[in-house]
Amino acid sequence: MTLQELKYIVAVAEEKHFGHAAERCFVSQPSLSAAIRNLEDELGVKLFERGKTGVLLTDAGERVVEQARRVLAEAGRVKTIAKSGRNPLAGVLRLGVIPTIAPYLLPDLVQALRSAAPQMPLDIEENLTANLEALLRAGSIDAAILALPFDAPSIETLTLYDEEFQVVVPAKHPWAKRKSIAIGELDPVSLLLLPVGHCFRNQILDACGEFASAPAPGRQGNSLETLRSMVASGLGMTVLPVTALTPRHAQSLVKAVPFDEPRPIRRVAIAWRSGFPRLAALRAVADAARGLKLPIKAAVG
Amino acid sequence: MTLQELKYIVAVAEEKHFGHAAERCFVSQPSLSAAIRNLEDELGVKLFERGKTGVLLTDAGERVVEQARRVLAEAGRVKTIAKSGRNPLAGVLRLGVIPTIAPYLLPDLVQALRSAAPQMPLDIEENLTANLEALLRAGSIDAAILALPFDAPSIETLTLYDEEFQVVVPAKHPWAKRKSIAIGELDPVSLLLLPVGHCFRNQILDACGEFASAPAPGRQGNSLETLRSMVASGLGMTVLPVTALTPRHAQSLVKAVPFDEPRPIRRVAIAWRSGFPRLAALRAVADAARGLKLPIKAAVG
DNA sequence: TGGTGGCGATAGCCATAACCTATCGGACGC
DNA sequence: GCGTCCGATAGGTTATGGCTATCGCCACCA
Numbered sequence: 001m002t003l004q005e006l007k008y009i010v011a012v013a014e015e016k017h018f019g020h021a022a023e024r025c026f027v028s029q030p031s032l033s034a035a036i037r038n039l040e041d042e043l044g045v046k047l048f049e050r051g052k053t054g055v056l057l058t059d060a061g062e063r064v065v066e067q068a069r070r071v072l073a074e075a076g077r078v079k080t081i082a083k084s085g086r087n088p089l090a091g092v093l094r095l096g097v098i099p100t101i102a103p104y105l106l107p108d109l110v111q112a113l114r115s116a117a118p119q120m121p122l123d124i125e126e127n128l129t130a131n132l133e134a135l136l137r138a139g140s141i142d143a144a145i146l147a148l149p150f151d152a153p154s155i156e157t158l159t160l161y162d163e164e165f166q167v168v169v170p171a172k173h174p175w176a177k178r179k180s181i182a183i184g185e186l187d188p189v190s191l192l193l194l195p196v197g198h199c200f201r202n203q204i205l206d207a208c209g210e211f212a213s214a215p216a217p218g219r220q221g222n223s224l225e226t227l228r229s230m231v232a233s234g235l236g237m238t239v240l241p242v243t244a245l246t247p248r249h250a251q252s253l254v255k256a257v258p259f260d261e262p263r264p265i266r267r268v269a270i271a272w273r274s275g276f277p278r279l280a281a282l283r284a285v286a287d288a289a290r291g292l293k294l295p296i297k298a299a300v301g
Numbered sequence: 302m303t304l305q306e307l308k309y310i311v312a313v314a315e316e317k318h319f320g321h322a323a324e325r326c327f328v329s330q331p332s333l334s335a336a337i338r339n340l341e342d343e344l345g346v347k348l349f350e351r352g353k354t355g356v357l358l359t360d361a362g363e364r365v366v367e368q369a370r371r372v373l374a375e376a377g378r379v380k381t382i383a384k385s386g387r388n389p390l391a392g393v394l395r396l397g398v399i400p401t402i403a404p405y406l407l408p409d410l411v412q413a414l415r416s417a418a419p420q421m422p423l424d425i426e427e428n429l430t431a432n433l434e435a436l437l438r439a440g441s442i443d444a445a446i447l448a449l450p451f452d453a454p455s456i457e458t459l460t461l462y463d464e465e466f467q468v469v470v471p472a473k474h475p476w477a478k479r480k481s482i483a484i485g486e487l488d489p490v491s492l493l494l495l496p497v498g499h500c501f502r503n504q505i506l507d508a509c510g511e512f513a514s515a516p517a518p519g520r521q522g523n524s525l526e527t528l529r530s531m532v533a534s535g536l537g538m539t540v541l542p543v544t545a546l547t548p549r550h551a552q553s554l555v556k557a558v559p560f561d562e563p564r565p566i567r568r569v570a571i572a573w574r575s576g577f578p579r580l581a582a583l584r585a586v587a588d589a590a591r592g593l594k595l596p597i598k599a600a601v602g
Numbered sequence: 603t604g605g606t607g608g609c610g611a612t613a614g615c616c617a618t619a620a621c622c623t624a625t626c627g628g629a630c631g632c
Numbered sequence: 633g634c635g636t637c638c639g640a641t642a643g644g645t646t647a648t649g650g651c652t653a654t655c656g657c658c659a660c661c662a
Contacts, residue, residue, distance in 0.1 A: 001376060003304055004649090018610055031650050033610060038649095043383035046578035049440070050610060052455045052658055056440040058578055059393070060386025067382050071375040075302060078368045082344035085361025092360065139350070139357040153630070154353045277347035277359055305620095319639060332621050334639065339619095351639060353629055454659060575658095 003075055005039040006068040008032050009047055013065040016055045088280040090119040095285070096132035096144035097124060100200040100224055101268060104243040105145065105289065112288040120281060129199045136273060143282055145289075147199050148267040157269040158282070160289045161296035164263045165204065166245060166256040168228065169237045176255035183208055183259060190236040192227050195220050200266070204239050207264040228254060241266060242295040268296075304376055306340040307369040309333050310348055314366040317356045389581040391420040396586070397433040397445035398425060401501040401525055402569060405544035406446065406590065413589040421582060430500045437574060444583055446590075448500050449568040458570040459583070461590045462597035465564045466508065467546060467557040469529065470538040477556035484509055484560060491537040493528050496521050501567070505540050508565040529555060542567060543596040569597075 011021035012032070022032040040047055047061035057065065085091060097106065102124070110122060125132070125141050132144040133152050150157055167186070169175045186208055194201040219236065221227040227238040232253035245256045270286055272279075290298035312322035313333070323333040341348055348362035358366065386392065398407060403425070411423060426433070426442050433445040434453050451458055468487070470476045487509055495502040520537065522528040528539045533554035546557045571587055573580075591599035 001304065001379065003302065006376075006379070019608090027649090028651055029610075030612080030652085033612090034649075037611085043380065044387045045383045049574065049576050049578055051574050051576050052609080053438050053574075055610090056574075058386075060383060063382050063386060064379060067375065067379045071372060071379060074368065074372040074375050075307075078302065078307070078365060078372060079344065081364050081368050082346045082361065085359075085364060086345045137354050273350065273352050273354075273357075275350050275352050277350060320637090328620090329622055330639075331623085331641080334641090335620080338640090353638085356639090 001039065001042060002035075003072065005035050006071055008035050009039060009061070009065055010068050010072065012036065012048060012055060013057055013061070018050075018055065087119065088278040089117040089284055092121050092123050093143070093278070093281050093285070094123040094125065094141040096135055096141040096146075097126055098129055098132065098144075098146045098199065099126055100194070100198060100241065101145055101147070101243070102126045103225070104241070104246075104249075105268075105292075105294070108292045108294065109285070109289055112292060113284065116288050117281070117284045120284070128197050130197070132271075136271065139273075142276060142278065143270055143272040143285070145268065145270050145285075147203065148269050150269065150271055152271075154274050155271050156274045157271045158286055159267055159269045159299040160286055161294075161298045162265045162267050163241050163243050163294075163296045164258070164265045165207065165239050166242055166258050167237060168231050168240050168245070168254050168256050170231055170234050171253050171255050173237065173255070175237075175257055178257050180258045180260045183264065186237075186239075192219055192221055192230050192236045192238040194224070194227070195222060200224075200241070203264075203266050246295060265297075302340065302343060303336075304373065306336050307372055309336050310340060310362070310366055311369050311373065313337065313349060313356060314358055314362070319351075319356065388420065389579040390418040390585060393422050393424050394444070394579070394582050394586070395424040395426065395442040397436055397442040397447075398427055399430055399433065399445075399447045399500065400427055401495070401499060401542065402446055402448070402544070403427045404526070405542070405547075405550075406569075406593075406595070409593045409595065410586070410590055413593060414585065417589050418582070418585045421585070429498050431498070433572075437572065440574075443577060443579065444571055444573040444586070446569065446571050446586075448504065449570050451570065451572055453572075455575050456572050457575045458572045459587055460568055460570045460600040461587055462595075462599045463566045463568050464542045464544050464595075464597045465559070465566045466505065466540050467543055467559050468538060469532050469541050469546070469555050469557050471532055471535050472554050472556050474538065474556070476538070476558055479558050481559045481561045484565065487538075487540075493520055493522055493531050493537045493539040495525070495528070496523060501525075501542070504565075504567050547596060566598075 008021065008025060011024050012018060015021040015024060018033055018036075019029045022029040025032060036047070043064065045060040045064070046058055047064055049056040049058055106124065113120065113122065125135060127135070129146050129150065132141065132146060133150075133155070135141045136144050136155065137152075145160070148157065148159065167175065167181050175181060193204065221230050221238075224240055224244050228240065228244070228249070228251075230236065231238050232251065240256065242256075270282055270289075272282055276282070309322065309326055312325050313319060316322040316325060319334055320330045323330040326333060337348070344365065346361040346365070347359055348365055350357040350359055407425065414421065414423065426436060428436070430447050430451065433442065433447060434451075434456070436442045437445055437456065438453075446461070449458065449460065468476065468482050476482060492505075494505065522531050522539075525541055525545050529541065529545070529550070529552075531537065532539050533552065541557065543557075571583055571590075573583055577583070
């Protein structure tokens with residue numbers, strides 16, 4: 001049974017004439033006759049009564065043609081659905097973002113994408129890098145925005161931007177008036193960090209060279225905002241990425257001070273499975289992120 | 302787009318593995334790959350993301366496959382419907398019957414068919430021969446039971462039985478005691494007939510040789526039962542087929558008397574469009590009619 | 603009654619496409 | 633590195649679907 005054959009029987013049922021039906025299907029009359037004969041043989045039922053007084057539908061033919069119409073209608077919807085899915089900038093994009101980026105990038109990014117790709121809503125999954133990798137491999141998300149280095153097999157990445165780190169101290173801390181601070185000056189005892197698992201934590205530790213001992217549990221905050229609050233409360237100092245230090249997040253109780261040159265940075269990228277077919281969607285995300293008015297150094301290419 | 306291709310993408314979507322899907326579809330893996338590539342090209346959408354970590358459905362693929370399942374389900378129902386229509390003894394048989402046969406044949410015929418072809422209900426159309434022919438040609442009925450001769454192009458007939466005619470007179474009429482009556486003795490003045498259009502009327506007139514003048518309108522009855530009543534009322538005499546003269550219809554006020562040999566008869570047949578595909582159904586009707594316990598001489602073959 | 607025209611079926615040929623086997627190429631894992 | 637797995641590619645063969653030409657049947661008509 002073929003969709004073609006079903007089209008043919010519907011045409012014959014409507015035209016009640018093999019020749020006219022063949023014309024309508026853009027085939028010769030013998031081709032159509034043969035196809036219908038095939039179908040009748042396969043189904044084991046005569047669908048048409050070929051008489052001198054035109055073509056009549058048998059009782060079975062009536063019902064089969066009716067069902068054939070239904071099949072063809074459903075088949076037509078396949079094409080419609082495919083067409084609607086043809087635009088890579090249409091349809092939900094499931095995007096993972098690490099927690100130290102999401103709250104600072106997404107508000108602006110979502111808004112920028114709303115005009116750049118209005119038919120592409122974002123489905124955001126905020127999670128740690130390791131979890132995002134698993135979700136990405138499993139196909140549960142389409143792409144992830146995270147910090148490099150991120151090496152995983154069958155995963156490709158594109159750098160979005162670099163952002164520097166700054167020391168955040170209480171407003172009344174002696175360092176608050178400093179122009180810059182050397183990495184070596186940081187004291188592990190007073191440094192507040194995110195819990196293990198956050199890549200941002202590791203990046204700071206890497207930048208500073210490993211400290212002798214891990215910070216005590218009490219010296220951890222579960223989010224950058226928690227860390228900022230802890231600093232404001234005088235519990236110590238921390239290091240934050242500058243996207244977390246825009247005027248929007250400024251508060252009088254803390255002060256951010258740059259590092260000495262060369263200032264430590266993190267490189268933010270978008271990652272996807274190699275072979276992911278909607279590269280244009282990722283391109284749109286990347287372009288949107290790079291064009292944001294944030295204290296970042298956008299990558300090119 | 303092919304039903305085959307749709308089967309393939311559903312298989313791949315379920316197996317998430319081209320090789321296994323191919324095996325399930327009883328084709329080689331390259332064949333399946335090529336078919337899917339074809340479909341993707343035709344639809345203009347990548348349906349699957351071929352990755353090292355197995356095969357993933359794209360967003361569009363998800364929706365297309367879902368729709369493909371629907372198409373295949375509907376296509377499957379075509380076969381089911383065809384199968385249910387494969388038995389020629391199943392499904393309504395639309396049967397036309399002339400008014401001078403219907404009331405005497407159908408009660409027994411319907412009952413006989415109920416056991417011979419229990420899945421074949423009859424849809425009865427009672428009408429004059431000329432109208433039945435039109436309905437038959439138009440395909441509004443499948444077959445007709447009527448009296449021969451019935452010559453029409455593209456129509457075939459099969460004789461069911463012969464039945465003789467008898468003279469019906471009031472019980473107190475002098476002829477009521479006769480053993481038989483010669484055709485020539487009939488008097489057009491006292492003969493009650495059906496209206497013009499009934500073949501039975503013509504058959505009587507033919508058997509008697511044309512009378513000089515047509516009977517007056519008052520000497521007509523619209524059905525054989527009306528004619529019988531008119532005879533009982535003493536309005537005259539008539540001629541009826543013997544199937545209308547079984548004990549079931551006997552009444553003491555009239556008496557039926559045979560004709561002299563050779564007795565006039567009518568030949569009852571079933572007619573259908575040449576090419577009508579459910580000949581077995583007609584055969585069942587014919588066999589049922591011939592086997593009835595009626596005062597008929599059943600035809601053979 | 604023989605001719606004519608309409609219609610679906612048949613015959614015979616051809617091109618395409620569908621399928622097969624064999625092989626490739628990339629990627630992962632030991 | 634080397635083997636293995638998996639989908640893609642290459643090349644050849646078959647079968648399917650399509651075409652033209654023609655047939656056979658029947659109704660209609662002169």
